[in-house]
Amino acid sequence: MEYLKELFQLRKHRVVDQNTLDNVYNFARKSLISLVLLETIFLYLLTPYVGNHAFVWYGITVVFTLWRLHDAYDYKNHVERYSLERWHKRFVIRSWMTALMYAILILFITPQLNDYYQMLVFVIILGMSSAEANTLSYDYRTAIGFLLILYIPLFMTMLLITKVETIILAFLLLIYFFAQANIILHSYNQKKTLESKEEIISEMEVMLQEKQELLHSLFEEAPIGIFSCDTDCSIINCNEKLSTLFQRPQEEIIGQTAYKVFQNSTSGDLHRVLRGNSLVSKDSHLLPNNEELLVEIKYFPFTDSDNKSIGLIGLVDDKTQEHKVQEQLSILAAQDALTSLLNRRGFEEYMQSLTNDLRYGTYYSLLYYLDLNDFKNINDTLGHSTGDIVLIDISRRLSKALTVSCEICRLGGDEFIIMIPFISTNMEVMQERMHYFSEKIIDTFKEPLVIHNSSHLLSASMGMLIVEPGFNDIGELIRQADIAMYQAKGSGEATSFYNAVLDQKQQEEFALQSDLHHALRNREFILLLQPIVSMTDDTVIAAETLLRWQHPTKGLLNPDKFIPLLMKSGLLWDTTWWILEQTCIQISTWKRQNRWNLEYISINIDVLQLLEDNFAPRYLSMIERHGLKCSDITFEITEQTLIENFKNTKEVISTLQQNGVRFAIDDFGVGYSSLSYIQNLSLDTIKIDKSFVLNIENNVSDIALIKTILHIAEQFDYTLVIEGIENEKQKKLLYDLDNKLVYQGFHFSKPITKEEFGIRYLYSINMIAS
Numbered sequence: 132m133e134y135l136k137e138l139f140q141l142r143k144h145r146v147v148d149q150n151t152l153d154n155v156y157n158f159a160r161k162s163l164i165s166l167v168l169l170e171t172i173f174l175y176l177l178t179p180y181v182g183n184h185a186f187v188w189y190g191i192t193v194v195f196t197l198w199r200l201h202d203a204y205d206y207k208n209h210v211e212r213y214s215l216e217r218w219h220k221r222f223v224i225r226s227w228m229t230a231l232m233y234a235i236l237i238l239f240i241t242p243q244l245n246d247y248y249q250m251l252v253f254v255i256i257l258g259m260s261s262a263e264a265n266t267l268s269y270d271y272r273t274a275i276g277f278l279l280i281l282y283i284p285l286f287m288t289m290l291l292i293t294k295v296e297t298i299i300l301a302f303l304l305l306i307y308f309f310a311q312a313n314i315i316l317h318s319y320n321q322k323k324t325l326e327s328k329e330e331i332i333s334e335m336e337v338m339l340q341e342k343q344e345l346l347h348s349l350f351e352e353a354p355i356g357i358f359s360c361d362t363d364c365s366i367i368n369c370n371e372k373l374s375t376l377f378q379r380p381q382e383e384i385i386g387q388t389a390y391k392v393f394q395n396s397t398s399g400d401l402h403r404v405l406r407g408n409s410l411v412s413k414d415s416h417l418l419p420n421n422e423e424l425l426v427e428i429k430y431f432p433f434t435d436s437d438n439k440s441i442g443l444i445g446l447v448d449d450k451t452q453e454h455k456v457q458e459q460l461s462i463l464a465a466q467d468a469l470t471s472l473l474n475r476r477g478f479e480e481y482m483q484s485l486t487n488d489l490r491y492g493t494y495y496s497l498l499y500y501l502d503l504n505d506f507k508n509i510n511d512t513l514g515h516s517t518g519d520i521v522l523i524d525i526s527r528r529l530s531k532a533l534t535v536s537c538e539i540c541r542l543g544g545d546e547f548i549i550m551i552p553f554i555s556t557n558m559e560v561m562q563e564r565m566h567y568f569s570e571k572i573i574d575t576f577k578e579p580l581v582i583h584n585s586s587h588l589l590s591a592s593m594g595m596l597i598v599e600p601g602f603n604d605i606g607e608l609i610r611q612a613d614i615a616m617y618q619a620k621g622s623g624e625a626t627s628f629y630n631a632v633l634d635q636k637q638q639e640e641f642a643l644q645s646d647l648h649h650a651l652r653n654r655e656f657i658l659l660l661q662p663i664v665s666m667t668d669d670t671v672i673a674a675e676t677l678l679r680w681q682h683p684t685k686g687l688l689n690p691d692k693f694i695p696l697l698m699k700s701g702l703l704w705d706t707t708w709w710i711l712e713q714t715c716i717q718i719s720t721w722k723r724q725n726r727w728n729l730e731y732i733s734i735n736i737d738v739l740q741l742l743e744d745n746f747a748p749r750y751l752s753m754i755e756r757h758g759l760k761c762s763d764i765t766f767e768i769t770e771q772t773l774i775e776n777f778k779n780t781k782e783v784i785s786t787l788q789q790n791g792v793r794f795a796i797d798d799f800g801v802g803y804s805s806l807s808y809i810q811n812l813s814l815d816t817i818k819i820d821k822s823f824v825l826n827i828e829n830n831v832s833d834i835a836l837i838k839t840i841l842h843i844a845e846q847f848d849y850t851l852v853i854e855g856i857e858n859e860k861q862k863k864l865l866y867d868l869d870n871k872l873v874y875q876g877f878h879f880s881k882p883i884t885k886e887e888f889g890i891r892y893l894y895s896i897n898m899i900a901s
Contacts, residue, residue: 714732
């Protein structure tokens with residue numbers, strides 16, 4: 132089947148390669164002379180029977196044969212004359228034309244011969260076809276085509292003779308054709324296979340040679356040292372780079388065992404490599420010029436085709452420069468670029484080295500955390516370059532004042548940390564040494580700094596910490612010292628010893644501040660109302676909204692526990708808008724129920740919130756949306772914050788007042804008590820702070836102060852509200868001063884829920900009328 136498949140695919144076969152053409156033309160030069168002789172024999176045999184027709188046939192046939200011979204020599208000498216494809220076409224056409232001439236002989240001349248000469252012609256034709264097919268075998272398409280052109284007429288002629296013998300011979304001829312075609316195909320495939328193998332072998336030899344040259348070039352020109360060892364770990368070869376690295380001739384290295392040249396690699400290590408395990412080793416060598424060479428050696432096993440170990444290969448990489456760069460980078464990474472002191476990372480590494488010291492487990496150490504006071508003002512006023520000069524000078528002073536054993540670090544900005552390790556095992560000695568060193572540090576600030584020809588006196592706040600033996604949490608040490616520094620800054624003192632109680636309080640506040648971020652979303656805030664009543668008959672005329680926090684674990688918290696944290700975390704603005712919204716909703720509800728009979732509800736608001744963008748339009752829009760009057764709500768502003776922000780808030784307050792919003796001054800008397808803002812803003816209410824009422828029964832001066840405030844309120848037509856009345860005696864004393872006063876306090880009612888407030892003090896106006 133494969134044979135027939137190949138035979139029927141002849142039309143797809145195209146041969147234009149140089150090798151095939153060389154072979155067919157070479158065979159043509161050798162065989163075509165013999166073919167001319169054979170054709171001459173045909174002429175001799177045919178002339179007596181066909182006469183001049185034999186000469187015509189002979190002449191044409193010889194012309195084609197000689198033409199083919201000419202092409203064969205022309206191809207040999209002038210192959211560049213035509214393309215390979217054209218040479219091939221010329222060869223095929225002339226060969227097939229020769230076959231055609233033999234076919235003509237068979238068809239038109241052979242029938243004129245007697246039986247003997249017919250058989251002779253048939254035999255000569257078969258022999259000639261066999262020889263010609265062999266000549267053309269390198270191009271099996273042309274060879275088989277030649278046979279077809281020749282055998283088809285021969286087969287037909289044999290059948291037309293109509294003799295039993297010739298008919299049998301005709302079918303034998305058919306079998307002979309297929310056999311000969313098969314031989315041609317087989318011969319062609321064998322030749323091609325042989326040529327392919329020869330080409331492959333040739334290519335492999337070239338590739339092998341190229342690889343050998345490449346490996347040799349790599350071995351000699353590689354930028355790293357390379358060596359090879361036998362199974363005894365003796366170095367049998369090394370490149371020039373290895374010799375240069377070790378500053379030794381190759382002859383001194385070759386012959387030595389690798390574990391003697393590279394001493395960190397033991398004999399056992401290298402024998403494990405020989406058994407198939409790779410190895411990476413690092414070595415340090417002192418060169419003849421007394422410089423240190425640091426190398427990394429990578430060992431690989433070397434095996435033969437049977438995977439049997441025949442040695443090992445080593446790659447030696449110079450790591451000296453890389454190591455130096457890493458050391459420099461480590462120094463730079465641990466050093467403050469401005470002052471050349473340790474930075475935070477360097478300090479942590481230093482502390483880690485201390486904890487690994489045996490003394491750290493038994494000796495106390497000292498840690499100081501230092502922060503420059505008002506350093507920001509220097510940067511803002513004189514520029515950051517001047518600030519850098521100050522930091523450099525402070526670093527120099529500290530380094531000069533302290534002992535060599537002390538380590539100074541600039542954590543960042545204007546913060547420094549000083550560690551004095553392994554002072555004593557006695558706590559009393561530590562207390563004395565702590566104060567001694569703190570005085571030396573503080574003394575460094577007594578000398579003024581000369582900046583731009585002017586003197587500047589700096590101060591610092593410093594936290595002090597005695598480091599317990601074996602305390603390993605470096606981050607916690609820094610945090611505790613930082614807490615102590617802030618305790619000093621908060622107290623106004625130059626130094627402060629770490630106070631664990633205050634630290635615990637601060638941590639609790641931090642946790643509480645974290646919880647505040649969820650309080651509004653989780654609806655943990657509640658609003659209480661405290662009545663504001665007349666002094667004469669205790670009629671409830673207004674109320675103050677007070678915020679409480681129902682903490683999920685700590686219970687109900689008063690504002691003094693969380694309002695400062697709300698301000699610190701930036702959550703006060705959202706909370707205030709929530710209070711305003713809830714108050715508007717409540718007033719609107721009571722108005723719809725026809726129960727609203729108060730003059731106003733007051734709400735505490737931070738003055739800074741009035742400076743928020745679009746505060747006035749947003750608030751007035753809220754009032755309008757709930758259908759309220761601006762006078763239904765009064766804003767209470769503390770006296771101190773009003774004075775501090777008087778210029779900035781004056782315009783906003785005036786805008787709100789023009790729309791009917793009322794304002795009250797809360798905690799009056801505990802601030803600066805300036806009368807100018809009272810006159811300029813024309814506020815509505817003054818609330819006297821409860822601190823004036825607390826000791827009114829025993830302190831005559833408090834009564835005198837209240838009288839003065841009463842007189843001021845009358846002059847500016849202010850409503851006066853007294854806060855913090857807790858008993859009947861306090862109320863009577865104030866009633867005797869002025870019975871038109873308004874008050875609030877526990878004596879009348881503590882803050883209560885809006886539901887309870889509505890039940891107690893708000894009734895349907897229709898019910899009152901009836």
